[in-house]
Amino acid sequence: MERQTAPIRNTQPASEAWADNMPLIIETSHQRSQQYGLCPETPPDYSPLARNDLSLLIEQNRLLHAHAIPAMETLYQQIVNTHNMVILTDANGVIVHSLGDDDFLEKANRVALQPGVAWSEQSRGTNAIGTAIVERSPALVHADQHYLAANHFLTCSAAPIADHMGKVIGVLDVSGDQRSYHKHTMALVRMSALMIENQLFSATFEEAITLHFHARPEFIGTLMEGIASFSPGGRFLAANRNGLFQLGLPFSALQSHTFSSLFGLPVSALFDHYRTASPGLLNLCMHSGVRVYGRAQLRLTNSVFQQSLTPERAAPATSAVAANQAAASARRLSGLRYLRTGDPQLELVIEKVTRVLGRDIPIMIMGETGTGKELLAQAIHNDSPRAMSPFVAVNCASIPETLIESELFGYEDGAFTGARKKGAVGKILQANGGTLFLDEIGDMPFSLQARLLRVLQERMVTPLGSDKSIPVNVELICATNHNLRERIARGLFREDLYYRLNGLVVKLPPLRERTDLETVVRKILATESNNARYEVSDEILALFHRHRWPGNFRQLTNLLRTAIVMAGDEHQICLRHMPDDFLDDIEQTKVHDHHAEAGTARMIASGANLEEMEQSVILKSLEAHGGNVSATARALGVSRNTIYRKVPNLK
Numbered sequence: 001m002e003r004q005t006a007p008i009r010n011t012q013p014a015s016e017a018w019a020d021n022m023p024l025i026i027e028t029s030h031q032r033s034q035q036y037g038l039c040p041e042t043p044p045d046y047s048p049l050a051r052n053d054l055s056l057l058i059e060q061n062r063l064l065h066a067h068a069i070p071a072m073e074t075l076y077q078q079i080v081n082t083h084n085m086v087i088l089t090d091a092n093g094v095i096v097h098s099l100g101d102d103d104f105l106e107k108a109n110r111v112a113l114q115p116g117v118a119w120s121e122q123s124r125g126t127n128a129i130g131t132a133i134v135e136r137s138p139a140l141v142h143a144d145q146h147y148l149a150a151n152h153f154l155t156c157s158a159a160p161i162a163d164h165m166g167k168v169i170g171v172l173d174v175s176g177d178q179r180s181y182h183k184h185t186m187a188l189v190r191m192s193a194l195m196i197e198n199q200l201f202s203a204t205f206e207e208a209i210t211l212h213f214h215a216r217p218e219f220i221g222t223l224m225e226g227i228a229s230f231s232p233g234g235r236f237l238a239a240n241r242n243g244l245f246q247l248g249l250p251f252s253a254l255q256s257h258t259f260s261s262l263f264g265l266p267v268s269a270l271f272d273h274y275r276t277a278s279p280g281l282l283n284l285c286m287h288s289g290v291r292v293y294g295r296a297q298l299r300l301t302n303s304v305f306q307q308s309l310t311p312e313r314a315a316p317a318t319s320a321v322a323a324n325q326a327a328a329s330a331r332r333l334s335g336l337r338y339l340r341t342g343d344p345q346l347e348l349v350i351e352k353v354t355r356v357l358g359r360d361i362p363i364m365i366m367g368e369t370g371t372g373k374e375l376l377a378q379a380i381h382n383d384s385p386r387a388m389s390p391f392v393a394v395n396c397a398s399i400p401e402t403l404i405e406s407e408l409f410g411y412e413d414g415a416f417t418g419a420r421k422k423g424a425v426g427k428i429l430q431a432n433g434g435t436l437f438l439d440e441i442g443d444m445p446f447s448l449q450a451r452l453l454r455v456l457q458e459r460m461v462t463p464l465g466s467d468k469s470i471p472v473n474v475e476l477i478c479a480t481n482h483n484l485r486e487r488i489a490r491g492l493f494r495e496d497l498y499y500r501l502n503g504l505v506v507k508l509p510p511l512r513e514r515t516d517l518e519t520v521v522r523k524i525l526a527t528e529s530n531n532a533r534y535e536v537s538d539e540i541l542a543l544f545h546r547h548r549w550p551g552n553f554r555q556l557t558n559l560l561r562t563a564i565v566m567a568g569d570e571h572q573i574c575l576r577h578m579p580d581d582f583l584d585d586i587e588q589t590k591v592h593d594h595h596a597e598a599g600t601a602r603m604i605a606s607g608a609n610l611e612e613m614e615q616s617v618i619l620k621s622l623e624a625h626g627g628n629v630s631a632t633a634r635a636l637g638v639s640r641n642t643i644y645r646k647v648p649n650l651k
């Protein structure tokens with residue numbers, strides 16, 4: 001991740017220093033606008049990004065977007081009916097989300113404040129969003145302070161939003177008719193930006209030890225508090241804007257610190273403090289000698305708690321820890337809109353699942369391996385009213401048959417002899433209030449299917465070794481790449497459970513059938529390279545279109561991840577960056593296609609008719625699928641009945 005080391009201005013939110021500098025900021029911004037070659041009288045081009053590019057932009061900014069929306073809505077409540085809009089942009093000034101009254105705008109200008117339009121200084125000259133990005137500080141640009149005459153009717157107040165390393169990742173702005181100017185708007189925008197930064201910070205370091213601190217106890221829990229995060233071993237991870245200000249050191253210097261070097265106590269003292277019956281505020285002395293009050297949050301798993309009791313030691317991969325945490329948060333936050341990349345089959349799936357969100361209708365997701373079934377399940381959960389409750393995934397194929405019962409239903413103390421004497425909460429209860437995702441449900445042992453059905457019907461779980469039933473309320477999503485009807489016919493899956501599970505059945509298309517491969521490739525490249533602007537050559541794209549992708553998204557993601565590493569500083573990915581096994585696969589496909597062509601030519605030469613040729617293709621496909629009629633039918637895109645009809649002596 002690119003790191004901005006220059007401190008973002010105005011680290012002390014209470015300061016009003018920016019206001020005094022404003023005329024100077026405007027003046028230098030006008031000089032820059034001139035240097036960009038902009039002409040004040042030229043009517044600006046407000047064309048927004050194309051729909052797919054906008055989806056990609058939202059996807060790339062999904063953490064920011066998700067955390068900014070509640071703050072934007074609260075901010076909008078403060079300015080409703082004032083002919084103003086609340087706007088969120090990415091780090092380049094492109095609008096990601098906007099809300100509010102646009103009725104103050106002329107029709108032609110209405111589009112200018114909509115998602116997908118760029119407001120960088122380079123494209124629009126002096127304007128609050130673009131200037132806040134360049135100056136890395138809040139900017140108020142009023143009426144004719146805008147460089148372009150077309151924007152003189154606006155008054156805009158913008159504040160940059162920084163991540164935990166001080167890098168600007170977006171801008172929050174309120175724009176309205178210049179006659180609606182109000183001197184408090186800028187303060188509201190700055191407070192809201194700070195609120196978004198704090199939310200992002202908490203989400204990124206959710207699993208870490210977090211200290212909320214301030215020299216005045218009444219400021220703890222307010223926007224003025226400092227927040228600092230530490231690894232379980234006590235190593236400094238990050239601090240919010242006010243945390244950096246209070247600690248008095250830049251992020252780069254703090255990276256070599258620990259909890260004890262900053263606060264003079266081992267991190268285990270926090271755990272000791274919270275073990276006491278009524279722990280009050282912590283009383284701490286910072287390395288600078290300043291005394292502060294603090295409240296720690298120790299949202300940690302048991303194993304992490306144990307580690308925390310071991311002495312502090314340097315964590316070599318601090319940024320990797322942070323990156324993993326950020327990635328985990330991003331995963332948790334991604335909703336259905338982030339899966340939209342333009343494929344019509346997928347659009348239909350999203351439309352269907354959106355209709356049943358929160359309706360207590362079980363969803364069954366079908367699809368080949370790697371088509372994104374789990375990702376879809378997580379997105380459904382994230383968009384449902386249960387989003388703040390747990391999402392618990394169980395892969396029925398990967399847990400040994402002997403363990404799956406206790407894993408799902410849990411067990412009481414003493415239910416087992418030997419090592420596992422203590423009880424455990426099963427996955428079903430862990431998902432209580434949230435969503436239970438049963439992956440590869442077709443592999444659920446037959447003997448357990450009746451128990452699962454009972455839980456779903458009675459909404460009660462009885463742990464192993466217990467005679468008490470516990471009420472449970474879960475939304476159920478299942479996934480399978482088997483044909484469950486076929487498994488029912490073979491006596492491997494209970495029909496009654498099948499009907500209980502398939503409230504809404506959706507099928508995810510395999511990658512080879514998707515029409516949005518190019519957008520998907522761009523999206524994965526952006527995610528895997530941290531937006532480092534990689535692209536694939538036309539030659540590679542053509543190969544991708546021809547490839548059958550047996551591993552679907554999983555295969556494509558792994559391939560692009562490797563290719564990015566191989567390409568290094570060359571940002572165009574070409575054939576020489578592809579792994580050998582992929583090139584071998586492509587070669588084999590060519591040979592296979594060649595044989596198929598030769599076989600067809602032979603049949604034509606021998607005078608075979610169309611019916612015989614069809615039979616021959618079906619028999620070859622059956623052979624390739626080990627005689628499995630359903631798999632053959634799927635591969636050839638016909639029904640099972642068609643297979644039986646075309647090859648009558650099959651049985």
Ligand SMILES: Nc1ncnc2c1ncn2[C@@H]1O[C@H](COP(=O)(O)OP(=O)(O)OP(=O)(O)O)[C@@H](O)[C@H]1O
Pocket residue numbers: 339367368369370371372373374375376439479481524553554557
């Ligand atoms: N739309 C998508 N965009 C980007 N990556 C995706 C997408 N869908 C899936 N992936 C990635 O592909 C991989 C496989 O996804 P996932 O586990 O959801 O698939 P699955 O269908 O549940 O696979 P399996 O059937 O093997 O369990 C994951 O790394 C996931 O992040």
